[in-house]
Amino acid sequence: MKTRVRVKKDFTMSLFAVLLGMLAGALLMLVTGSNPIENFYYLFRGGLMNIERIGNTLATATPLIFAGLSVAFAFKTGLFNIGGAGQMLIGGLCATAIGLTFSWPKPILLTVIVLASLFGGALWGALPGVLKARFNVHEVVSTIMMNWIAYWSVFYIVPQYFKGPFLETESQRIPEAASLKIPWLTSLFSGSYINLGIFLAVVCVVIISIILERTTLGYELKAVGYNRDAASAAGINVNRNIVLSMAIAGALAGLGGATFYVGFASNMQIGVLPSQGFDGIAVALLGANSPWGALAAAIFFGLLHTGKGFMSAMTVTPPEISDTIIATIIYFAATSVLIERNWNRIKQYSPVALYKKVRPGGVDSTAGGEQ
């Protein structure tokens, strides 16, 4: 139902950004004295070489999809959720706690785990929402603080209640029944870490895009995001929607936490904020804040992360430089916003536009504000 043009434009812009990112990465490779062609070759091979690696790419992408979806969703509704990391931690904590406490059959256990992480994350997101709605505390500030509250909560709760026999710094390993990894999927991808999380992620992408595009809920949330004053003048309860939006964003990140701590990993470590929570911002930016865009962007980043090690193993590029290269690609790719801002200028100097100037009559699709 949405205009095709818009989607197509976002897509081109994101591709452009990816290209820019890879160009910047290539430049860095040249500067550090390695061969970009070779590096990129091994980078992509590392993520796609065989079915196991494809599985790992998807597994690495899974928490990123959730984190990106969370940021994108909040953003669509006018909120900036920097709290993905904390929400993931809480989601993961809920999942781990349930997994280590109950020994129910796998289907029941997994259902409860998923629900628990969903609610845990939702709570962690809703709190900043309430602070914003009630006291006008900016969500950037409060979500960052919630990150640290989550960090220290895990720091104390895990060693206190869930520690293994020897290690203070991580939880026990969760039992097989509590893991989102399932044998047939693992063996289908010849031993990869791919787990049910990827399906959960795709389901969430579908649900979120339906919410945003087809439901009155999404209509309200976006209306509040675009223009709070007009929304409240139209009778939409702005405060309720802020809390709800943050809760949904938190729930998504919480689910991402479950897929990370009881899917990709098998236990929880203390003293680490999951970097995926922050990478989610880049995912959302590259994905133009659309659910499907976030999915694609997360898989691309998953590919980079998975291929990175193989690239360092196969070339003389040291791992520290590979890390920098990947970060460069990611952050340049995340600049699609800047590209959008300068889109008209870029277009103006593109070959197509120059051609049109010479031979007028074509249709231009410039958009901008009136006056």
Place this chain on the structure above:
Amino acid sequence: MRKWLALFMIVCFLFALVGCGDDAPPPAADDDENGDVVDEAELRVGMVTDAGTIDDKSFNQGTWEGVQMAARDFGLETRYLQPGGTTEADYITEIGNLVDAGFMFIVCPGFKFETAIYDVQDRYPDAKFVLIDGYPHAGDWDPVVKENVVSIFFTEHESGFLAGLATALQLGEGEVGFIGGMEIPPVQKFSWGFQQGVLYANENYDTNIVMQAENFIYEGTFENVAAGQQLAAAMFDKGVDAIFAAAGGVGIGAINEAKARAAAGEEVWIVGVDVDQYDEGIYETGKSIILTSAMKYIDVATYDMIQAELDGTFPGGEILTFNAGNYGIGIPRENPNLDPEVVELVDEAFKAMQDGTLVVSDEQGDLFR
């Protein structure tokens, strides 16, 4: 614009295509930068770092130096990788990357690799693994060491004992403290050994060294340099004269604090860990605040394993302990900050450990934690 798009798509497509094309690892000669390979087997040695960097002045660095030593002596190709995170999956991924790249001898420093090695010993039966400070298990601490794995432990308590003894003897009178990284067995054993060494000196050599429970602490990580500095500052303020810092990057923080104080004329000491950290502690005057170091000869152990592999005597399936008996631990050969008499007494204790007349406990007992 559209041309760019097409170009990009083609590039992507190509990558994907070649990516899925063949699964065989590429020939090793492909990117071999040392042309003069001595051994026919062309052993390629890889290493995966634990949390922390390759130049952590401690565990990772010690291991890597051993690998480099062997590479120089035997002309091997080496590579290290840094995992993207600290989960088992991250470790296994990097090990897989090394194996796929043809590095079939892989050294992994740190107990964190235990479950990862448990997994890869079956996954890559053709590769050999050296696991330092841990043994493979499925998460249940039930050791399963396959033929392609060697597990290496050190008697940190012995090493800590020698350092504690040396510290006590050198100070004669004063107070000592301890900063640990994570509260894990190797670090705990360092602490317990250190305490026993100090007590031993107090009992047998009339030294008067005070230890208080509040000065034996674990920071909780191996990375937080700033926290290390703060903890050290607090202890020095309370009148502690020497701190045994068994804490990776946290220890670096403690060293920095001590250097700053020493430069300002205060007399404070740090006891280093894992490797000889003397150079780390050198400040403006050219002197070092590292009294001595409780060493684990990780580099030697690593070197030995590589050599064994080349000789065809890789002790696969075994759990090895490096102790005083086989010169796997000790204090540095050079100790500019220790008096010769002190070094002599420490040597005596070392010999006593070797012939079994001196036994250091690796349990807490009634020591501080």
Place this chain on the structure above:
Amino acid sequence: MNNIVEMRDIRKEFPGVVACDDITFQVKKGEIHALLGENGAGKSTLMNILFGLYQPDQGDIYLRGEKANIANPNIANDLGIGMVHQHFKLVHNFTVTENIILGLEPTRHFMINKKTASARIAELSKRYSLNVNPDSIISDVSVGMQQRVEILKMLYRDAEILIFDEPTAVLTPQEVRELMKIMRGLIDEGKTIILITHKLREIMAIASRCTVIRRGSVVGTVNVADTTEEKLAEMMVGRTVLFDVEKGEGKPGKEMLQIEKLTVEGTGGGHGLKDFSLTVRCGEILGLAGVDGNGQSELVEAIIGLRRANDGRVLIGGQNVTALSVRDRIQIGMAHIPEDRHKHGLILDYTVQENLILKNYFTEPFSRKGILDWNYIYGHAERVIRDFDIRAGEGAHATARSLSGGNQQKAIVGREIDGNPDLLVAVQPTRGLDVGAIEYIHKRLVEQRDQGKAVLLISLELDEILDLSDRIAVIFNGELVGIVNVDDADENMIGLMMAGGKKEVSA
């Protein structure tokens, strides 16, 4: 060759619409040239091209006989072109001086010399009798004053060609008269003015020539002296326009809106309401006249539910709604055409069809069980677009942002009237509309009345109030001055009351 501006064969297309269809347009030095055309005819687009905000797809611009390539507004500035946009672009917590030198400072010295700037602004202000204090803060000054700051901004940059895009839409009648005086002063100083306005009377009063545009094409350029308002309107719309509202005798029924002793707090220096009582009956249009800022906004917000009442009650259809939410009041049958269409009326990033369901998306048949029925919504949008002649390139799928100002207004009016409300609170409903559209909206408002609905009309334009209302209430300083029947009222009398002169007339 005394054409200071000549735009030749300018063409600009947006998706689905040709905003400028080979427009050729000439302005003589020293004249006030009016640009007239229906909503969406392409006036703003043409001027945005001249100011460098848009690039034409085709066509050339000649300034003082020389071809110019105006790639961006900075170049336009350098070429002596200035523009006052319909929505001002001022930083509210900056002073007048700071706003005026904004964007210039880095190109001069590193240190901004505010003193000299202030002095120059004061001098300019005096020369053109703008009466602007360089040191006042923007948020403290009236809309009319803000506009004069915008004018000063152009003069400070030595602009010779001044573009005004609907400058009078936001002004009070008094301010309009002052603006006209200022414009004449500018012409006397040798400036050239291009004026976009929908108010024919202003064109007749001040412009020397007028170019009429219809659907992206030029209909013609006429000397104002040789024409009449009726002729201009006909040229623009393509048919004769009725200026007088045809309105039969009203049949007031029972009370629809009752405001009883309402007291609310004011904002931003404005007046709140004090003990304000007013009744609007079914089948009547009650006009509320008053000088801007005398409590009108507060009254409207209190009626629709955005502002809390400190004391008193609001009843709609006999039901006490004082404590009810906006949504509840809408469901009782209240509709609202807001004063600020961008702030309260539209979600600019939503499409037209999405904006048209802003008040009732949650009801059937627009949605069922929380799922939106896009087919129905589209059909509904198509109908409203047709009924209210909302012109947009991509029709129902165009974003509200891409609509011309007048068409945005039509979309809001369409949405609110189409809901068939029992009570319509219409604030400046025809702001920015062309005469044809005004005629239509007025007709619809009267139709509402004739169907027995209540309409509260709040307007700064006395003409509109006098034309449409059955009764006229006057507000001053947050208090009701009085209510008069339209037959007993004339412009002077209302004007007097608006200044606070109590005139007890019972209605």
